[in-house]
Structures are given as structure tokens and as C-alpha cells.
Amino acid sequence: MKKLKMTTKLYFFGVILYLLGLVLMFSGFNSAIVTSLFLIATVSSGYHVIFEGFEKTILESKRTGRFMPNIHLLMSIGAVGAILIGSYEEAALLVLIFAGAHFLEEFAEGKSRREIKALLEMTPVKAKRIDDDGKASEISVNDVKIGDRIQVQNGDQVPIDGQIISGQPAINESAINGESIPREKGPGDNVFAGTVNGNATFMMTATKSNDETVLAKILKLVEQSQSHLSKTATRIKLLEPKYVTAVLILFPLVLAAGYWGFNWGLSVSLYRSIVFLISASPCAFAAAAVPATLSALSQLAKKGVLFKGGSYLSNLAELETVAFDKTGTLTKGEPEVTDFYLVDSKDKDKLTNIIFAIESQINHPLASAIASHFVPTERLQVDVSNEIGKGVQAVYGSKVYAIKKPSLFSEVSSLIDKKMRQFAGEGKTVVYLAENDKVIGLIALMDTPNEKSKQTIQFLKDQRIHTMMITGDSKQTGEAIGQFLGIDEVITNVLPEQKVDVIKQQKGQGKVTGMVGDGVNDAPALVTADIGTAMGDGTDVAVDVADVVLMKNDLSKFVTSYEVSKRLKKVVWQNIIFALVVVMVLVGLNFFGLMTIGLGVFMHEGSTLLVILNGLRLLKGNKDSNESVKKQTEPTLGQKMNPVIKG
Template sequence: MEEHVNCQKYEHTPEHTHEHTHNHEHAHGHNHGQSPVVLFFVGLLLFIAGLLLHRVIGEFSNGLFFLVVVFSGYHVIGEGFGDTYRASVAAKKFVPNIHLLMTLAAVGAMLLGNFEEAALLILIFAGAHFLEEYAEGKSRREITNLLNLNPTEAQLLQADGTTKTVSVAKLSIGDRVKVLNGAQVPTDGKIISGTTAIDESSINGESMPKEKTVGDEVFGSTINGSGVITVEVTKDSSDTVFAKILQLVNQSQANLSPTASKIKQFEPRYVSFVLLLLPLIIIAGPFVFQWTWEDSFYRGLVFLISASPCALAASAVPATLSGISNLAKKGVLFKGGAFLANLADLKAIAFDKTGTLTAGKPSVTDFELVVPDAEPLVKEIVYNMERQSNHPLATAIVQYLKDQVTVRELLVENVIGVGLEATVDGNLYQISKPSVFQTVCEEMQTKQQRLANEGKTVIYIGCNQQVIGLIALMDVPNEQAKQAISYFRSQNVRTTMITGDAQLTGEAVGRTLGVDQVIANVLPEEKSKMIDEQKATYGIVGMVGDGVNDAPALVKADIGIAMGDGTDVAIDVADVVVMNNDLEKLSEAYRVSKRLNKIVWQNIIFSMAVVGILVVLNFMGLANITFGVIVHEGSTLVVIVNGLRLLINQK
């Protein structure tokens, strides 16, 4: 069995040291608070008043339109000049933004006396900007709704048996808390009394409640069912599973996709180019297009609006946040949008075996006797012998037989190097490895060899030194892993299982799962070398694991994927965490990644096409400020809504 450390859960620290460093800043969002929104609607009312008075008192209505620009556009103007100044000082070069373009266009329109168009420009741009922020905020709220589940109070048991309501932050390891039916479990702990069913969907995305009893772990933020339980605190409130999930959520929102980062880096260069072209277009207008100077200046303003990259800037961020939030609700946590975007580019994916593709513990696969009629008696004897042992194989056998037999007391001896022995009705029964028995019938030998070739561990059942049956056990592949591997192969992603098990055992599991390649007899320190070889052969490689020995390979891989039930170290260095050890969720993440990349490119192509069409129409004299603003900002809304589709599950 390969080396595997199975800690209770994980304590994730925010530091993430990765050989392939990704530092994609998300500097697109602006949190304006409530005041600009209120002023926006004040400006909207003034605009309506200006339209009603325009034919009656023209000059007065122009004053109202000017106030619209001031009230509805105060944050646009502030970010246009203020952010440009601050960014330029920091970068020691001119770093303009989209807001500056819109501000200059509005000022230019008013200089030409087009106050109504200037007001409309600011109103629609500011409104679209607020809607973009709302869209991004919706995605963030979808993710950070977890915060609403963060428990704040606990019922602390006192020495006299009474309870006292205390802050969760004041709980210490070893404290005992009572959790009433329907209440929230306040922190991570272990049940010391009571039985219940707990809804753990906030932790692992699993909708079905899980039965819990004395000795079982419970996790903060989960919801207790109908039973009343007493829980002993095992972790500080800042180290609970839920607290670590929130850390991952915060990381994912701060680290967005490479496309979003490139667009952000491209934006000031693009805006600078547009500002450079503006005077050239105005000067060239009368000479090339025979425009008047006033028309040329006006066409320059329309160009300023048409060429603004508003929709382009919104192409990636809302979509990436939507994809991350959708997967977070399903129990797949990404430490950044870069990893979600890159997942679709995987060429190969390697899996650790134990605890990742398999359950991580043995299960009985075969129970065969020479004389089948004796099965009820032999099963009863085997069960009552094995239940007195704490060996992992014994635990698996007891679990397999517990519903088939009757409990009886036997005097059992654990003979070192031999196995378990017990005398029942004058007969000596033994449960031992095959090498203990000198004479074995040909039928049992054949079965033992066949099962061993399938990678199973075989133990014999003996009666008076004669083998009367055998039990075969194996760390059984889980169904979700088989489906996930089948899916990745269908997407032409090469699958490899890396295991420390013997070649025979590894190949047997590999055949069951359908992986393309099995690499067995691998020492823990060799796993990262295997990832290097895979990267050199195939390109972008993912690694899935859960143990301490998987950590170097997770770091080495382009995308490291840790199982949520794995060790702290594996989860700390990974880029993606799959809760509930369900690899089907990884398949879903791959599908979302492909949709994300498709939607982002749709948005980029659409937004630049709209810019191109508007610029051409402007030079043809077929576009004005009103038309340019409506079409341009309309394209921004289309792009945002297209990105929000990732919040919806695709059937």
C-alpha cells in the first residue's frame, strides 16, 4: 500500500508557494458605496426634467443637463482624472482609463453646445458601469454567501450541566458545546454524545444529510438535523474547515484569469492610442473628409465614444467570477481564476491512487469457501474473531460481515507472525496469510493466484490446519473516479495513475478505472520527477492527490488539484480543492473552464466588432453621440449578461 497520510481535515494557510507563480491582479472593480448611486438617480430625474423643459426654456434645460453630468457623472469624472493621475504617478508614465475618455467626450459635447447628448452619454455610461459592478458583485455574492453561514454563537456546556451562550471566537480546544436540533454546528469538533443527521452542503456541496454518531467529526457552519448532540471542540475557530474555505474564496476573487489581466494591462495602452488619434482625426477631418471644423470636432468626440473599450474591459471579469462562484457552490474551490481558465488547456492529468482514485482503505471483494454449505457458521466465526482486532483488514472484514452474522463471545489469540486463532467447539480456526499454511488444495491455490493477479490481498481461513476458504480485499476504485477518467479520455486528455504499489496491483486498479497509463513502484520523492516527464512529453499537466507525499508533485504540476479530505500540506500547495473527494466535480470544473474560455472569446470578438462598426459608421457620417453611446454601452451589457450565463448550470 502506498504511503498515505490521512489527517482529519485540513488547516490551510494563505501562503501559496508555487513553482509556476501566477499573480493576476484584479484591479477592475470599484466599490462606490451608496452615494454615487443616489446621485445617479438625482441626475436621471434632472435629465427627465430637462427633456420636458427643453422646448420651453432651452437655456434653463441646458443648465439641468449640465447638472446631470455633475451629479450622475461625478464618480466617472473622479475616476477619469483621479485614477489616471494616481496611476500615472505610480507608473511614472501616462496611464489613462476608459472613464477619462468618457469625461473628455462629455466635456467636448458641452463645448459644442450639445448638453443633452453630454448628459445622455454620462447617464448611460454611469448606468452601464453600475450594472457591470452589480454583475460582478452578484458573482461575488454567490461565492461569499458562505459568509452568512459563518456561525457566531455557541452553547457552551458548564461544569454544572447548564449551557451558556458565548461567541464562537471564545471557544477553546477541549470545550464542550451542545448543538440543538436544527441549529448550526458552531465549530469543528467530535461528537461525544448523541446521534443525528447533519447537512454538510456548506462544506462539501453534498445535498444529502450525513448520519453522525459518537466519535464522528462535525464541521462548523453545517446544520444539525433532528437529534441533539454534544460536541468537543477540536479546532480553533480560525482554523476550521469553513474558515479555510473562506480564505480560498477570498483568494479566488483577488486572482483572476490571464485574459482578464492582459485586458487590464492592454486598456491604458489602447486608451492612449485613441487619445493620440483624436487630434489627428480632428485635424484631418476638413482636409480628408471635407468636414467643417465643428463637424470634425464632433466626429472626433463620436470616435472617442465608439473606440472606448468598455465592453472589452467587461469581457472576462464577470464571466470568470461567475464560473468560480458556480463551482464553489458545488464544492470545487479555485485559488484564482487563472487556474479555472487554464484547466481547459490540460493535455494530461496524473492521479495519485490511494485516497484519490480509491477509497484509501481496503474493502472485501471476495469471500469463498471450499464447502459453501458451511458459510453461515464460518462467517459468524470469522466476524467474531476479527472484531477483536484493530488491523485495517480486520476492520474491512467486520464491516463486510456485520449485517450477516450473530455476535458471540470467542477467546481469540493474536499470534505474532501468524494471525488470529480461536478454538470453537473443539476446532482450531485460523485467519492468516497464505504462507502460514503448508498444505492447500489446488482449488484454493488457483483462486488465490487469480485474485492476487487482480491486485488483491488474500488471506486464508483455516480449520485444524486445513484451508477451508479465503477472503480477498482491495482498496477499491470509486465510481466517481472511473467516470471522471472516462470523461477526460473522451476530451483527449491523457490519464496516468502514479502509485507506490507493486506493478501488479497498480495495473489491476488501472484496468478497472480505464486509465491510459499506470506508473507503479514510485517512491514519494519520485512523483514530482514523473510530472516533469509528463510536462516535457504532453505540455500542460494537472496532478491530483491528497497526501503529504503528493505535495511536491502538486507544486510541480501546472495545475495542482487536492482532494478536500486530504492532508493540510497537499491542500496548502494545490491550486484547486475538490471537496468531498468527488472527482466527478473535477469533470464539471473542466466543462465550466471550457465554457468560460469560449464565452470570454465571444465577448472579446463581439466587443471589438462593435467598436469597428461604430468607428466606420462615424467616418461615414451615420453615427452621432446618442447612437454611439446607446450601441456602445448596449454592447457592454450584452457582454456582461453573456458572462453571467456561467452562473447557470448547463444541462
């Protein structure tokens, strides 16, 4: 920091000397004094440019074992050449403009890094631990242990990942999932480090250590993303020393061509050769990809999409096939009631109360789904007996009510049997409702698609991207979901290793293939795919091995990422073409004697800044994918196929 301040002070000192030199020059002062002012201005403002030019070239050449010149070296040689031919004013102007542009470039590039770095400031440092005797003590978050009771007051950051014990807070989770609207939470709900407690003090239990929190993982992923450039950026970086070497080789050839071929004379030939050196410098070309990539990564990070490297974001625009896991990725990951059928609906309220009374006492995913679906008009007290693997039953009044598997009933009406076959054919799980062993109705359940799946699939199809669903579920269930979502290809009854085979088969056909999943069983396929995307609420293994993480389980963010990747590709190619055109125009004008050192460096560095600013446009981002993938207004899978209650 001190070195940067000193460099900045010396730069502005050089600017003052240069301006003073101009005033004295036009006032007819002693030329030796004017020359001295320009030379001191050159060294004062550009010593770091010259130092970087020669030092980095020497160090990189030693490290790689081959000549590795950089852009700073070209500018340093240009400044020295201008001094040798007596163009002291232009030598100073060259250094002033280049060094000034260099400061602006660093500021512009740093803006996207600062956007990401701001995440670090969200990291909590203190926690208020409550001991067994009720005594409160403030400790470092690094000292928080799993199981510790932590108090979070209104307005404070949640210090660690945990579970609420008491209190009803509204938590702002924008730091984790990009959602600005606070979420109301209560006992049993999970809270995450770095989020903000809005309105009520609550007590929580720590469930993770500080280095294992969701926020810690986000920061780790962000740091990874900055060190992995896109393929285009990497190629440009590798091409830079070769390009600079070519310019240095052409420099004496241009000088010789000017002196012997065009008869410009030694002074003019040397001057134009120096202008060529400056005009052909690949500053704008070198800045074509990195600032744009960092800006795109920063923008997506703020939206809750984390890439482990710029190369993955760049590759996303090339996708030809995307394979999706079903459960928890395309679907909500838990069953819900889609259909409730009664032979006679006149006792609907009574039966609803009985069903709720029975299922609310059972700890089972299907029971929880049924209990959460039915809203009782009266709370009944019943004694429930649970037969593992079969179902449940209870006595109410003088009758026995049972909710069990269809295979346990030998005699059912043709209407019930027909409905059961219909729902089973749609991939739904069916349970019968019986009164005194007589089946009087049925309940159908299914893990239904989440809100954004259908629109995401449609968007990908509009982009002519082949969509697949790979699931270990049954053919009936998988095809029902696939048909509803409009997926091109559905592969069912597959094991984890078979998912990998499907991905390898797609890649073997030369297709850039993506995989989206959330479970341990998806991890091998996520690793194998060209771009593996994990849902943020998925298992730690899936998140660790994936290339992209959607922190909020929202598939529309996948669409956002694809759109940003497309924009990034477009911006980078705009920058590359613009940079090359500028170089060709400047070199062409120079051969006709229409360029000066000052004008050349001004136009050249100006083009570099335009390239960087064009890349920084990606910081703003497009409209959120909630615009592209509109909110679901169509019926859900269950609602579309059948009304909820029939009788």
C-alpha cells in the same frame, strides 16, 4: 455606503434635470436656462465618472511611472468636448447613459461576488459549551478550545469542527460539500462548522480551533480566488491603458483627417472625433473576462469546488495530461472484501459467524474490512489471540480457527493455491482461513475504485486527455486498478520525489499537466503540476498546496470543473469578439455620419451590459456532473472479476 447613496441620489437628480431640460427645450424656453439644466445634469450625474477618469489616471501614472489612462477618462474628454462645441444635451446624455450603465455593471459584477460573499454569512459566531459540572454557557466560537464539550440543538448551526459524543442527528452539510440531502450521524462521526443540525440535539467535542475549521479554509480559498484573475482577464487589464492611449493618440488624427482630408469642416470633424472617442472606448472589451470568471468561481464554490484563483480555472480547459494518485483518490482509501472462497460451502453460515467473531475483536484495517463485510446469523463469543505480523486465531468448540497470511502455511490444496495466485495476480491481498491448521478457504481484499473514478477517466479520455496513475503500490495492484479504470499509463512503486519527476517529464514535453491527490506524499507533485487538485478529505498539507480543492471526495466534481472551464473560455472569447465587432461597426458608421453621441454611447454601453450578462450566465452552471458522469451501475472491481462467494 453613504457615498454610494449620495452618488445615486445625485445621479437621479441629474436625470430629472435632464428630462426637465428636454421639456423646456421643446417648449421654446430660454436657451440659457435649458443649457444650465443640461450642464448641471452633466455634473450632478457624472461628477464621479469625471473624478475617476482624471484621478485614477493621475494616481496610476504616478504609481507606474508611465501614462495609464482609463475608460472613464475617454468618456470625460468626450463630455467636455461635446460641451465645447455646444452639444450640451448630448454631453448630458453621454454622462447619464455611461454613469447609469456603470451602476448596472457594478451591480451585475457584484452579483457573482455577492454569491460568494453569502458563504461568509454561514460562519457561526456562538457556541454552547458544557462545563465539567454540566453547566451550559454561551461563548464566542473564537473562545472554543480543542477538547471543549459543545451542545448543538436541533435547527442550530454546528459552531466548530468536532466529533459527536452522543446523539443521532441528521446534518445538512450542503455548506461544505454541496450535497443537499442531510447525512445521519452518530457517536464517533465528524461534524463541521457551518453545517446545520436538522432533527436532534447532540453533544460533540471540538477538534479544531475556529480559524482551522473546514469552513474557515473554504472562506480563505474563496477570498484568494477573487484576487487572482485568469490569464485572459489579466492581459485585458494590462492592455486597457495601452488601448485607451492609442485611442487618445488617434483622436487628433481623426480630427485632422476629417478637417483636411474629408473636408467635413471644423464643427463636424470635432463632433465625429468625439463620437469616435466614445465608440472606440473599450468598456465591453474590459468587461469580457472578469465578471465571467467570478461567476464561474462562484458557481463551482456552491458545488463544493474551490479554486485559489481564476487563472487555475482558466488553465484547466487546456489540460493535456492528468496524473492521479491511487489510494484515496481513485480508490476509496480503505480495503474491502472482494472475494470469499470456501473449499466446501456447506458450513458457510457457521464459518461466517466465526470469522465475524474473530475479526470484530481486532483493531486492524484488514480485520475491520472483513468484519464489516460479513453479516453473522449468530453472535459467537470466542477468545482471540493476535500474532502481530502473522494473523489471528481462536478456539471454537474443539477446533482452532485461524485467519493468517498464506506464507505461514506450507501445505495447501492445489485448488486453494490456484485461487490464491489468481487473486494475488489481480493485485489483491489474500488471507487464508484454516481449521486445525488445514486451509479450508480464503478471503481476498482490495482497496477498490470509488464510484466515480471509472466514469471520470472515460470522460477525460473522450476529451483526448492523457490519463496516468502514479502510485507507490505494487505493480500487480496498480496495473489491476489501472486496467479496470481504463487508465492510459500506470506507474507503480514510486516514491514521493519520483512522482515529481513524472510530472516534470510531462511538463518537459510541453504538456499542460494536472495532478490529483490527497496525501502528504502527493504534495510535491501537486505543487509541481500546472494545476494541482486535492481531495477535500485529504491531508492538510495537500489541501494547502493545491490550486483546486474538491471539498467532497467526488471525482465527478473534477469533470464539472473542466466543463465549466471550457464554458468560461468559450464565453470570454464570445465577449471579446463581440466587443471588438461592436467597436469596429460603431467607428465605421461614424465615418459615414450615421452616428450621434447619444446613439454611440447607448450602443456602446448596451454592448458592455450584454457582455457582462453573458458572463453572468455562468452563475447558473450546467447540469451537475452527476449527469455527465452517470452513477456507477457496473460491477465493482471485485464483483466484475469474481463472485463474492464460491464453493
